[in-house]
Amino acid sequence: MKKLFSIVLIIAFASSFSQSDEEVLKTIYHQTLTNGKSYEWLDYLSNQIGGRLSGSLNAELAVEYTKKELESLGLDKVWLQPVMVPKWVRGAKEFAYIETGPGQTTNVNICALGGSVATNPTGLKAGIVEVKSFKELEDLGKENIQGKIVFFNRPMQAVLINTFEAYGGCVNQRYAGAKIAADYGAVGVIVRSMNLRLDDFPHTGAMSYGDLPVDKRIPSAAISTNDAELLSGMLALNKDIKFFFRQNCKQLPDVQSYNVIGQITGSEYPNEIIVVGGHLDSWDLGDGAHDDGAGVVQSMDVLRLLKESGITPKRTIRVVLFMNEENGLRGGNKYAEVAKAKGENHIFALESDSGGFTPRGFSFDCSDANLNQVKQWEPLFKPYLIHYFEKGYGGADINPLKVDGIVLAGLRPDSQRYFDHHHASNDTFEHVNKRELELGAGTMTSLVYLFDKYGVNPIPNIKNIKN
Amino acid sequence: MKKLFSIVLIIAFASSFSQSDEEVLKTIYHQTLTNGKSYEWLDYLSNQIGGRLSGSLNAELAVEYTKKELESLGLDKVWLQPVMVPKWVRGAKEFAYIETGPGQTTNVNICALGGSVATNPTGLKAGIVEVKSFKELEDLGKENIQGKIVFFNRPMQAVLINTFEAYGGCVNQRYAGAKIAADYGAVGVIVRSMNLRLDDFPHTGAMSYGDLPVDKRIPSAAISTNDAELLSGMLALNKDIKFFFRQNCKQLPDVQSYNVIGQITGSEYPNEIIVVGGHLDSWDLGDGAHDDGAGVVQSMDVLRLLKESGITPKRTIRVVLFMNEENGLRGGNKYAEVAKAKGENHIFALESDSGGFTPRGFSFDCSDANLNQVKQWEPLFKPYLIHYFEKGYGGADINPLKVDGIVLAGLRPDSQRYFDHHHASNDTFEHVNKRELELGAGTMTSLVYLFDKYGVNPIPNIKNIKN
Numbered sequence: 001m002k003k004l005f006s007i008v009l010i011i012a013f014a015s016s017f018s019q020s021d022e023e024v025l026k027t028i029y030h031q032t033l034t035n036g037k038s039y040e041w042l043d044y045l046s047n048q049i050g051g052r053l054s055g056s057l058n059a060e061l062a063v064e065y066t067k068k069e070l071e072s073l074g075l076d077k078v079w080l081q082p083v084m085v086p087k088w089v090r091g092a093k094e095f096a097y098i099e100t101g102p103g104q105t106t107n108v109n110i111c112a113l114g115g116s117v118a119t120n121p122t123g124l125k126a127g128i129v130e131v132k133s134f135k136e137l138e139d140l141g142k143e144n145i146q147g148k149i150v151f152f153n154r155p156m157q158a159v160l161i162n163t164f165e166a167y168g169g170c171v172n173q174r175y176a177g178a179k180i181a182a183d184y185g186a187v188g189v190i191v192r193s194m195n196l197r198l199d200d201f202p203h204t205g206a207m208s209y210g211d212l213p214v215d216k217r218i219p220s221a222a223i224s225t226n227d228a229e230l231l232s233g234m235l236a237l238n239k240d241i242k243f244f245f246r247q248n249c250k251q252l253p254d255v256q257s258y259n260v261i262g263q264i265t266g267s268e269y270p271n272e273i274i275v276v277g278g279h280l281d282s283w284d285l286g287d288g289a290h291d292d293g294a295g296v297v298q299s300m301d302v303l304r305l306l307k308e309s310g311i312t313p314k315r316t317i318r319v320v321l322f323m324n325e326e327n328g329l330r331g332g333n334k335y336a337e338v339a340k341a342k343g344e345n346h347i348f349a350l351e352s353d354s355g356g357f358t359p360r361g362f363s364f365d366c367s368d369a370n371l372n373q374v375k376q377w378e379p380l381f382k383p384y385l386i387h388y389f390e391k392g393y394g395g396a397d398i399n400p401l402k403v404d405g406i407v408l409a410g411l412r413p414d415s416q417r418y419f420d421h422h423h424a425s426n427d428t429f430e431h432v433n434k435r436e437l438e439l440g441a442g443t444m445t446s447l448v449y450l451f452d453k454y455g456v457n458p459i460p461n462i463k464n465i466k467n
Numbered sequence: 468m469k470k471l472f473s474i475v476l477i478i479a480f481a482s483s484f485s486q487s488d489e490e491v492l493k494t495i496y497h498q499t500l501t502n503g504k505s506y507e508w509l510d511y512l513s514n515q516i517g518g519r520l521s522g523s524l525n526a527e528l529a530v531e532y533t534k535k536e537l538e539s540l541g542l543d544k545v546w547l548q549p550v551m552v553p554k555w556v557r558g559a560k561e562f563a564y565i566e567t568g569p570g571q572t573t574n575v576n577i578c579a580l581g582g583s584v585a586t587n588p589t590g591l592k593a594g595i596v597e598v599k600s601f602k603e604l605e606d607l608g609k610e611n612i613q614g615k616i617v618f619f620n621r622p623m624q625a626v627l628i629n630t631f632e633a634y635g636g637c638v639n640q641r642y643a644g645a646k647i648a649a650d651y652g653a654v655g656v657i658v659r660s661m662n663l664r665l666d667d668f669p670h671t672g673a674m675s676y677g678d679l680p681v682d683k684r685i686p687s688a689a690i691s692t693n694d695a696e697l698l699s700g701m702l703a704l705n706k707d708i709k710f711f712f713r714q715n716c717k718q719l720p721d722v723q724s725y726n727v728i729g730q731i732t733g734s735e736y737p738n739e740i741i742v743v744g745g746h747l748d749s750w751d752l753g754d755g756a757h758d759d760g761a762g763v764v765q766s767m768d769v770l771r772l773l774k775e776s777g778i779t780p781k782r783t784i785r786v787v788l789f790m791n792e793e794n795g796l797r798g799g800n801k802y803a804e805v806a807k808a809k810g811e812n813h814i815f816a817l818e819s820d821s822g823g824f825t826p827r828g829f830s831f832d833c834s835d836a837n838l839n840q841v842k843q844w845e846p847l848f849k850p851y852l853i854h855y856f857e858k859g860y861g862g863a864d865i866n867p868l869k870v871d872g873i874v875l876a877g878l879r880p881d882s883q884r885y886f887d888h889h890h891a892s893n894d895t896f897e898h899v900n901k902r903e904l905e906l907g908a909g910t911m912t913s914l915v916y917l918f919d920k921y922g923v924n925p926i927p928n929i930k931n932i933k934n
Contacts, residue, residue, distance in 0.1 A: 033625045158500045158902070161851055196902065358825075358881050360852065384628055385827065387854040414825050414881060416902045435625070435663065435883045 021453075025380055025446045027309045032442035037304055038297040039434040041069060042356070045296065046287040046429035053114075053284040054324040055087025055255045062280050063258050066300065066321050070262035073304050077265065080258040083334040085324040087252040088115055090284055094221060096190075096245035098234055099125070105244075106234075108227035111202040111285060112219070112247040113174060113191065114327045115209075119219045123246030124149070124188050130235050134172070134180055146185035149243050151235075152177045153192045153228055156419065163415040164354070167194055167422075171205070178220035179210045189220035190243065192228040194419060200224045201424040204283050206327045221245055259331045260321040264303055268314040272455065273339075275318050275349040276302045276448055279325035279332075279397055286427030290418065294356030294432060296321050298411070298441040305445040313452045315347070322397040325353065329396055336400030348407045348451045350444055351395025355421075356437040357413035360385075362447065363392025365399075365408040369458050374407075377450050386443055388412050407456050411444055488920075492847055492913045494776045499909035504771055505764040506901040508536060509823070512763065513754040513896035520581075520751040521791040522554025522722045529747050530725050533763065533788050537729035540771050544732065547725040550801040552791040554719040555582055557751055561688060563657075563712035565701055566592070572711075573701075575694035577657065578669040578752060579686070579714040580641060581794045582676075586686045590713030591616070591655050597702050601639070601647055613652035616710050618702075619644045620659045620695055623886065630882040631821065634661055634889075638672070645687035646677045656687035657710065659695040661886060667691045668891040671750050673794045688712055726798045727788040731770055735781040739922065740806075742785050742816040743769045743915055746792035746799075746864055753894030757885065761823030761899060763788050765878070765908040772912040780919045782814070789864040792820070796863055803867030815874045815918045817911055818862030822888075823904040824880035827852075829914065830859025832866075832875040836925050841874075844917050853910055855879050874923050878911055 032038075045052075045062060052059040063080065070078045094112055097105040112118075129145060131137050132154040137145065152173035156166035171194055178189040193203035202222045209217050223231065234241055260280060266272060278295020282288020299319045306313060322331035339346060350362075361381070364371050374389055381387070393399075394408025402408060413436070421427040499505075512519075512529060519526040530547065537545045561579055564572040579585075596612060598604050599621040604612065619640035623633035638661060645656045660670035669689045676684050690698065701708055727747060733739060745762020749755020766786045773780060789798035806813060817829075828848070831838050841856055848854070860866075861875025869875060880903070888894040 029628070030626045159497045161496070161906075163902075358883050385855065388852065416825050416906070417900050420900070433884050433887070435630075439628075439883070 021380055024309065024311065024449060028305055028445045028449065029384055029442040031305050031308045032301065032438040032445065033435065035308060036301060036438040036441060038301040038437050038441045041297040041300060042289060042293050042432060042437065043429060045293045046289040050287045051284040052280060052282045052288055054085040054257060054281045054327060056284070059257060059281050059323065063260055066260045066280065066296065070260065070300060070319070073262070073307070075262045075264055075303060078262040081261055081334060081338060082256060082258055083323055083330050084254045085257040085330050086328045087255045088327060089250050089252060091118070091248035091250060094245065094247040096221070096243070098231055099242040099244060100234065100238065106230070108231065109200050109202050109224040110190065110221040110245055111204045112221050112249040113207040114204055114283065115207050115251065116178065116220045116247070116249055117217045118248040118250060119188070119246050121248065123244055124219065125242050125244040126187050127240065128190070128235065128243040130232055137180060137184060142184050145181065148186055149188040149190055150177065150181040150186045151190045151231060153232055155192060156194060156196045158196060163196060163419050166196060167419060170194055174205050174222065175207055176210070178207055178218055179212050182212055182216050182218045186218060188218050188245065190245070191220065191222050193222045193225050194422065195225050197420050198225045198229065200226050201426055203423040204285055205423045219247060221247060257323045259323050259335055261318060262303060263316055263318040264306065264313050266315040267312050270316050271345050272315040273318055273344055273346045274315055274448055274451055275320055275346060275398060275401070276444060277320035277322055277397060278352045279323070280321040281324050281326055283326055283423045285423065285425040286421070287429060288427055289429040289432045290355040290421050290427050291423065292325065292353045294437055294440070295352035298352045298437065298444055301441040302445045302448055305441060306449065311449060315452045317448060317452060325397050332397035333400050339401065346401050346406055347456045349394065349398035349401050350409045350411065350448060351398045352411040352440060352444060353395050353397070354411060354415065355413050355418040356432040356440060357417060358436045359411055359413050359440040359443040361388025361412050362409045363390055363394070363412055365392065365394040365402070370407050370456060373457050381446065384439065384443065405456070405459065409447070411440055413440060488847055491776065491778065491916060495772055495912045495916065496851055496909045498772050498775045499768065499905040499912065500902065502775060503768060503905040503908060505768040505904050505908045508764040508767060509756060509760050509899060509904065510896060512760045513756040517754045518751040519747060519749045519755055521552040521724060521748045521794060522719070523751070526724060526748050526790065530727055533727045533747060533767065537727065537767060537786065540729070540774070542729045542731055542770060545729040548728055548801060548805060549723060549725055550790055550797050551721045552724040552797050553795045554722045555794060556717050556719060558585070558715035558717060561712065561714040563688070563710070565698055566709040566711060567701065567705065573697070575698065576667050576669050576691040577688040577712055578671045579688050579716040580658065580674040581671055581750065582674050582718065583645065583687045583714070583716055584684045585715045585717060586655065586713050588715065590711055591686065592709050592711040593654050594707065595657070595702065595710040597699055604647060604651060609651050612648065615653055616655040616657055617644065617648040617653045618657045618698060620699055622659060623661060623663045625663060630663060630886050633663060634886060637661055641672050641689065642674055643677070645674055645685055646679050649679055649683050649685045653685060655685050655712065657712070658687065658689050660689045660692050661889065662692045664887050665692045665696065667693050668893055670890045671752055672890045686714060688714060724790045726790050726802055728785060729770060730783055730785040731773065731780050733782040734779050737783050738812050739782040740785055740811055740813045741782055741915055741918055742787050742813060742865065742868070743911060744787035744789055744864060745819045746790070747788040748791050748793055750793055750890045752890065752892040753888070754896060755894060756896040756899045757822040757888050757894050758890065759792065759820045761904055761907070762819035765819045765904065765911055768908040769912045769915055772908060773916065778916060782919045784915060784919060792864050799864035800867050806868065813868050813873055814923045816861065816865040816868050817876045817878065817914060818865045819878040819907060819911060820862050820864070821878060821882065822880050822885040823899040823907060824884060825903045826878055826880050826907040826910040828855025828879050829876045830857055830861070830879055832859065832861040832869070837874050837923060840924050848913065851906065851910065872923070872926065876914065878907055880907055
């Protein structure tokens, strides 16, 4: 009955929409589809700059470029927020093969995982043992693992409709596999790429040794899904095959970098801050068009589209291009730390970091009451086929802003193709469709417009935020 | 209040779903994502056969291949339904340029429209006049058009979210442009490709001369969107530029071809027929992976997925692979003609002919009462992010089956990328994503399962169908 009551409320609310909200959303979507800038910006970021790994020259070029572009928009303020970031370099292209006998080798496609140590300069050759889980590793025990390379081969589950769930079910192999295998005496780690498709691209991504002493760290690399299948098949025929790989990646000292920030200061409630953002860094193999070039340019375009649509925000709208989401989250943490130190009141933060595909809606990390507020806006989005408004994660970079009462949201584009490209050399501009990217920017702008106009309601009882 | 009442009904209905419908849909989606055949079939159709223009050898190879594959599924019956089809051939690759002065030429990308006549063997060169509509042609009048090439340059409207609407708003230029321009004394027609994107691919498609006598027919071709922009820009600078094009396409006499049909005979109501289909022919420039290889293999997989999911249909489920949708609709018309002659009772027909992208839902051509039946099933589809259940067109091939009481439906995949590929040389297999294709097949199978289980309710008052 409660459900029915809220449906009645929604219907009552729906019919009471001021014509203007419908019209404003129409204007915003028309602007993004006919006068959007996100695709042009993404072209530059992808094709003139390219992969933007934290601490790299490209990352600094991206800081300069986006700052300059934001400055050209006539915002009230644009600035750089300094943050120290890790600098890991891949070095020469990795090389690997499976050896089935003397002189009998088959080359396979690998790439070092971000944060991994190198092998010896001449490479590492050892027996290889396949597992699907940490539990299997435990069952095998030190006696079966010592001196070997561990091959983590648990595939992403095809039956999960949301591919991010499938990713979540596998990524611990990549992130923690080396640390755990090292505890059993392994000398190296090979991880099946986080990819639902069978192809030849190895997918990199962050890994961590946790508290493992430097001298205990073992090299870890991702192998393409096709080659993971090949390796698994060869192991089924002969447990004694050897695996060779060579990589000379390296962790260097931290370097100075920046979050890039621009804002339109609110006309009525300048102290209520709305953040929209994506991350400016990317992995180094592709040009980072989907991850997260798309989120960067969409977030920049939110402020531009508000202006182009003739909207004067009541609240402060801030675009934040976070540095170092991929291998450290230093930018996200720094932004929240500074906001807290300044006693800033963030009421809503929206992140786009799930690719530039057709938007389906948002996931919200907020109270039930605040979700109900959003659900009342659903009918406004129906003409644009935006239908997904559910509880869920906001995003890694905005998560440090979490306090009672804030609404965190993540744009949810169609996820089916995302892991075909994620962290691989085929995360490139030509795989982003202009209209899909622009619809994402329009969808984000529309939600920001509504939160700006109506604020976050109900205002929670407990506020940890200093005002 | 009426709306509220039906919402209450829906809620009541939703909570009364037998667990089994939810479980059956889960089984179907799991089957398609882990054990689907559609992608493998599409690989063969696209990469081993290729473009399948009606009357071509490839079209006949596709008939043989799909018949053989359907026979391997253990259906109750597989057969070929003869149909005479037009045979138009493109001939040598087309050639075109813009001439701004003696010896000053710029090559542009064109392709003959399907059904067009050839130019002279040495090509056609003439002045060119740009229009955006038939009305503009009328305003210009014969005196300004006589002896010239007409350039139809009305672009698809970017602001329409459903790209098929944008297509519908422009396609009369392609279909009827030559017939109408010929009436004003034009000597040729160049049409801006039906493509929302700016790129170098010319997009073919059907055109018709209507009742124009053979000796009055003028050649017509499509030009890529980039080159349409170029040509328009050059015309703005100089109205007196010339356009040259050469094509040697030809209409040959009709040839014998076939619809390919397979069925599972209903266990309880064998005389109630459910059709699911796509079209086996395609244009010749690409390999027809999206248009409509995707619909063909998804439709084939519906019958296979029903079997693999352990479902014994009560009603007769028939897959129909229609021949000649692109340039004649002979297969669709023939199927309906034979069905009528036999007095067959078709209760539901589902077509997939909008590409192999992520499915969003269905459009339904049926009564309000029958749409309400479908709306009650919406909650079953929510876990699969299928949210679009609206009135609309079923599809060209099933449309001839339309009688009172039948439900016609079209699968509605995400439409943003469709016209990047439609009828162009980049409609190729690598642009189809396996999971997106499989989700479409699972979504179609689920709807067929529900209509098979529950029948079409309410049964309409008027029935034109002989039983």
